[in-house]
Amino acid sequence: MIAGALDTKSRLAAILFSIAAAVVLGGLVVGLTGANPVSVYLEIAKGAVLGRGLDETLARSVPLVGMALAAAIALRAGLVNLGGDGQMLIGGLAAALVALYLPVPGAARAVLALAAAICAGGLYAWLAAILQLNLGIPFLIASLLFSYIARGLTSYLVRYPLRDPATGMPETYRVASGARLPAHIFDLPVSMAMVIMVVVAVVVVVNDRSGVNGFEWRMTGLNARFAQYSGVDLSRQTQRVAFLSGAMAGLVGALLILGQQYRFTDGALLAPGYTWSGLMAAVLAMASPIATIVTSVFFAALQVGGFSMERALGLPAVLTWVLQALIILCLAARPILFRKR
Amino acid sequence: MLNMLLSQVLDLMTPVLLAAMAGALCERAGVFNIALEGKMLVGAFVAVATSVAFGSPVLAVLSAVLCTAIFASPLALGGARLGGDPIVIGIGLNLLASGLTTYLLGAIFGVTGTLVDPSVTALPRFGFAALADVPVLGAILGHNALVYLSWLLVLVFNIYLFRTPWGLRLRGIGEVPSAAAAMGANVSRYQTAIVILAGGLCGLAGAQLALGSVALFAENMTAGRGWIAVVAVMLGRAHPLGIALACLGFGLADAVGLRLQGQGLPNQITDIAPYAITLLAMIGLGLRVMKKKTKSV
Numbered sequence: 050m051i052a053g054a055l056d057t058k059s060r061l062a063a064i065l066f067s068i069a070a071a072v073v074l075g076g077l078v079v080g081l082t083g084a085n086p087v088s089v090y091l092e093i094a095k096g097a098v099l100g101r102g103l104d105e106t107l108a109r110s111v112p113l114v115g116m117a118l119a120a121a122i123a124l125r126a127g128l129v130n131l132g133g134d135g136q137m138l139i140g141g142l143a144a145a146l147v148a149l150y151l152p153v154p155g156a157a158r159a160v161l162a163l164a165a166a167i168c169a170g171g172l173y174a175w176l177a178a179i180l181q182l183n184l185g186i187p188f189l190i191a192s193l194l195f196s197y198i199a200r201g202l203t204s205y206l207v208r209y210p211l212r213d214p215a216t217g218m219p220e221t222y223r224v225a226s227g228a229r230l231p232a233h234i235f236d237l238p239v240s241m242a243m244v245i246m247v248v249v250a251v252v253v254v255v256n257d258r259s260g261v262n263g264f265e266w267r268m269t270g271l272n273a274r275f276a277q278y279s280g281v282d283l284s285r286q287t288q289r290v291a292f293l294s295g296a297m298a299g300l301v302g303a304l305l306i307l308g309q310q311y312r313f314t315d316g317a318l319l320a321p322g323y324t325w326s327g328l329m330a331a332v333l334a335m336a337s338p339i340a341t342i343v344t345s346v347f348f349a350a351l352q353v354g355g356f357s358m359e360r361a362l363g364l365p366a367v368l369t370w371v372l373q374a375l376i377i378l379c380l381a382a383r384p385i386l387f388r389k390r
Numbered sequence: 391m392l393n394m395l396l397s398q399v400l401d402l403m404t405p406v407l408l409a410a411m412a413g414a415l416c417e418r419a420g421v422f423n424i425a426l427e428g429k430m431l432v433g434a435f436v437a438v439a440t441s442v443a444f445g446s447p448v449l450a451v452l453s454a455v456l457c458t459a460i461f462a463s464p465l466a467l468g469g470a471r472l473g474g475d476p477i478v479i480g481i482g483l484n485l486l487a488s489g490l491t492t493y494l495l496g497a498i499f500g501v502t503g504t505l506v507d508p509s510v511t512a513l514p515r516f517g518f519a520a521l522a523d524v525p526v527l528g529a530i531l532g533h534n535a536l537v538y539l540s541w542l543l544v545l546v547f548n549i550y551l552f553r554t555p556w557g558l559r560l561r562g563i564g565e566v567p568s569a570a571a572a573m574g575a576n577v578s579r580y581q582t583a584i585v586i587l588a589g590g591l592c593g594l595a596g597a598q599l600a601l602g603s604v605a606l607f608a609e610n611m612t613a614g615r616g617w618i619a620v621v622a623v624m625l626g627r628a629h630p631l632g633i634a635l636a637c638l639g640f641g642l643a644d645a646v647g648l649r650l651q652g653q654g655l656p657n658q659i660t661d662i663a664p665y666a667i668t669l670l671a672m673i674g675l676g677l678r679v680m681k682k683k684t685k686s687v
Contacts, residue, residue, distance in 0.1 A: 078490070082497040129477055184676025189424070189477070190621060194669045197614055201662035208658060325485055332478055365496035370489035377482035378464055381474045 060335055063383055064344070067333065071375035078371060084364055093369065096357020097350035104238065108309075109321075109349040111246045112301045116327025117334075117345035118253050119297035124336035125257065126266035126290040127273055132177060132192025133298045133324035135199035140170030140299020141306045142203050145221055145313040146211075148228040148306070155227020162228065163245075163303050170299015171292040173199065178291035182284050188291065204315045213312070220314035230308035242308035249300065254338045266290060270336070298324070322370070326352070329373045333380060348373055393522075395645055396529035400537060401603050403641025405430065407540045408595035409619035410626070410633045411547060412588035417628040418551060419584040420564035424480035425465055427616025428487030429589055433458040433596020435491040438607035439498070441510040447601060451513070451536070455593035461487070462589025466582045484616075492609050504608040512605040513598075536598045541634075543591075548630040560584065595619075614665065621668045625675060636671070643667040 076086035096102050116133055123130040130136075144166040148158055177191035208219040230241035257263035269276040269286060277283050302318055310317055330348050334340035355369030409426045416423035437454040441447065465483060468474030495501050513534035522528045551557040560580060562570040567577045599615070600607050618640055626632030647660035 078493070082494065084497070131481075180673065180676070184673055184680065186672045186676055187624075190617070190624070191669070191672075193617055194621070194665050197665040198662050198669070201658045201665075205656055205658035209656065328481065329485065332481070365493045365502075367489050367492045367496070371486060371493055374482050374486035374489055377478060378468075378486060381478045381482060382464060382468045 060337075060340070063335075063380060064333060064340075066383060067376045067380040070379040071372050074375050074379070075368065075372045079364070079368065082364075084362065089358055089362060089364060089368070092358035092361045093351065093354035095354070096361070097354035102350075102353055102357060105353045106346070106350045107243070108240075109353055110346045111240075111242050112305055112321070112323045113327055113330065113345045113349045114250060114342055115246055115297055115301035115304065116323040117330040117341045117348075118250060118327075118338060119294045119301070120324075120328040120331035121334065121336045121338055121341040122253065122266075122297060123290055123294040124331055125263075125270050125338075126286065127270040128178075128287065128290055128294070129189040130174065130192055130291070130294045130298075131189050131328070132174060132194075132196045132295075133327065134319055135192070135196030136170040136173050136295040136298035137302040137318055137324060138196075138199045138203045139173045139302070140166035140296075141302025141318050142206065142313055143169035143299070144303035144306050145224065148224040149222055155225065158225075158228040159230060159307060162307060163300065166299040166303030167296040168299070170302065171296030174295020174298070175288055175292045178288050182287060188287075192291075200319070203313070207313050207315050211313075218314060220317075221312045223312045224307060228307065229311060230304065232308065240308055242304040245300075245304060249297070250338070250342055254342075257338045262289075321352075326370075326373060329377050332377055393525060393529040395649065396526065397532065398645040398648070399638065399641040400529065400533060401641075402644045403637045404533075404537045404540050404602060405595040405599040406615050406619050406622060406640055407544070407634060407637040408536070408598060409592050409616055410622040410637055411540070411543055411630065412591035412595070413619055413623040414626070414628045414630060414633055415547065415560075415584050415591075416588050417623050418561055418564045419581045420567060421465070421581055421585055422476045422480070423465065423585065423588060424477060424620055425462070425483040425487075425616075426592055426595075426619045427612050427614070428480075428484035429458050429462055429592035430596040430599060430616045430619075431487045431491055431610065431612045432461045433593035434600035434611055435494070435596070435607055436593070437597040437600045438505055438507075438510055438605075439494075441601070441605075442499070442505075442507045445509040445511075447511060447513050450601060451594065451597045454597040455590040458593030458596065459586050459589040462586055462592070466585035466589070488610055491607075495607070495609065502609070504606055506606045510601070510605045512603070513601045534598075534602060536594060536602065539594070540598075544630045544634045551630065592616075618664060618668055621672060625668070625671055639671065640664055640668065 072090065076090070079086040079089050097106055116137070119133055119136070120130055144162040147162040147165045151158055151161060153161065173195060174192060177188050177195055180186040180191040181188040204219070207221055211221045213220055213222040232240045234241060234244065257267070265276065265281050265286065268279065269281060269283065273283060301323065305318055306313055326348050327345060330345035331341050334344045351369045351372065352366070355366035358364060358368070359366035409430050413423050413426050433454040436457040437450040440450040440453040444450075461483070465476065465479050468479050495505060499505055513536060515532055515534050517532045521531055551561060559570065559575050562573070563575055563577050563580050571577050599611065622633050622636040622640065625636040626634070643664045647663040651657045651660045
């Protein structure tokens with residue numbers, strides 16, 4: 050069901066139905082807590098696009114699309130990666146370490162930092178795949194447990210050995226300006242992180258549509274045994290897919306560190322919940338990369354609108370998180386409502 | 391000293407044990423339940439919210455059980471009945487629980503982070519001051535009713551699963567649903583009932599988490615315990631006694647971690663301990679299974 054054997058039209062119908070049903074259910078929650086659902090939704094919609102809303106939505110889309118694609122790459126091949134948080138942290142830390150301590154000139158440092166993040170995030174996810182393949186520990190569980198370990202480990206490292214004592218916060222030193230990713234390219238409102246994410250997203254989409262890899266992954270996601278009979282080496286494929294999924298998460302960590310936060314602060318990468326929003330966007334899109342990009346930009350807009358709603362009405366912005374979860378549940382419940390008799 | 395540690399272990403393992411029992415029943419019925427984390431969180435929230443409203447611990451536990459059972463119904467209806475993917479529903483429920491409890495915390499109580507209220511009191515403990523210093527016995531006495539209920543449930547489920555016709559039917563449904571259906575068992579009705587019952591158990595787990603040792607609700611206070619319960623089901627092979635043992639190990643890791651924290655070890659390191667130990671236990675089990683396999687070949 051995750052990888053979805055539906056055709057494009059019924060997939061679109063399913064997505065729109067889920068969103069509509071979630072809006073109604075979310076409206077009930079809002080109404081029960083004594084607020085007016087119509088004005089809440091109006092504020093969310095306005096906040097997402099008006100004023101600085103559009104810029105913020107675009108900025109938030111970069112990490113969210115990345116984490117959603119990380120989830121989608123795995124889902125497409127039948128793997129559920131719940132360890133995106135850990136892979137993002139390990140990737141972000143690797144990027145910060147290289148950008149801070151590797152003695153090479155600025156721009157090369159940024160490139161190497163990105164490469165280090167991709168490798169570190171990928172290897173961290175690959176480790177979980179190895180546990181599934183050799184010891185029968187489900188990837189879903191192993192990747193999640195690794196996340197908790199990464200959280201404790203990075204938290205310890207930035208609080209003690211890597212800490213910048215000059216700030217009162219648990220964080221590393223600031224990355225030198227030469228090794229950062231520019232926030233504007235040619236004075237345009239386009240950041241380097243955005244450009245990188247667009248390029249990566251295009252590669253993922255093209256590979257999915259016309260690459261041999263993409264075809265084999267999709268086949269495995271739909272029917273692993275069939276894929277194996279057709280000559281796909283499932284073990285190698287699982288390792289590769291897990292690595293790429295983790296590499297994507299690691300890249301997101303690096304883009305956030307080098308392009309936005311400029312240092313590794315304990316908790317800062319995970320606070321916005323990109324991993325879980327991304328996972329929900331990928332599930333909603335039934336793991337199709339193009340649809341995943343659309344749904345994750347939609348979720349980014351929803352979240353930005355939520356913050357604006359919180360400022361205007363004083364209701365918790367986490368309401369948009371509730372809406373995202375309701376959308377997924379309505380999607381999963383849809384077959385029950387529309388079953389063929 | 392040893393008594394205090396053991397007593398702490400028994401307190402810490404209880405929410406995980408209750409949730410793992412829920413997971414085990416679902417596993418036996420053939421429903422992969424990864425929503426334990428979210429359901430426990432809902433149970434904890436409802437227990438504290440009810441305490442604030444009515445000030446009664448008994449009512450708090452009952453409403454936690456009831457509301458969590460209702461919260462589990464999407465998994466019961468969607469996952470067990472018709473074609474819904476239990477993993478997707480489980481992920482959805484976990485995230486809904488995290489979002490909804492945080493939202494309601496702000497929208498109803500105007501609080502972010504932690505809800506403490508004088509009307510929220512911890513569940514009463516059965517203390518026997520005279521026996522508190524007797525080794526082992528002193529540690530076993532002096533807990534609240536939910537701790538003892540969790541032990542009772544381990545025995546009850548053990549008998550239910552392996553000594554009663556209903557348990558046999560349940561295991562049959564989980565292992566070969568088509569055969570069970572041919573024997574006349576209503577597979578989806580059984581699964582629905584079990585998932586809802588498991589929801590109620592997670593409500594108990596949440597109530598114990600919020601009202602057992604502490605008396606408060608904090609955002610995402612389950613902090614992965616529901617996932618540890620999922621792993622405990624795997625480690626214990628969905629056998630109540632095996633699971634109890636796995637949970638005991640987890641409680642020990644948690645309690646020792648807390649002790650070491652008191653000795654000055656950074657809590658970031660001790661926080662890892664339960665997850666690292668569960669992972670190592672899974673790896674150990676996996677290696678043993680692999681060895682057996684290569685021997686038999």
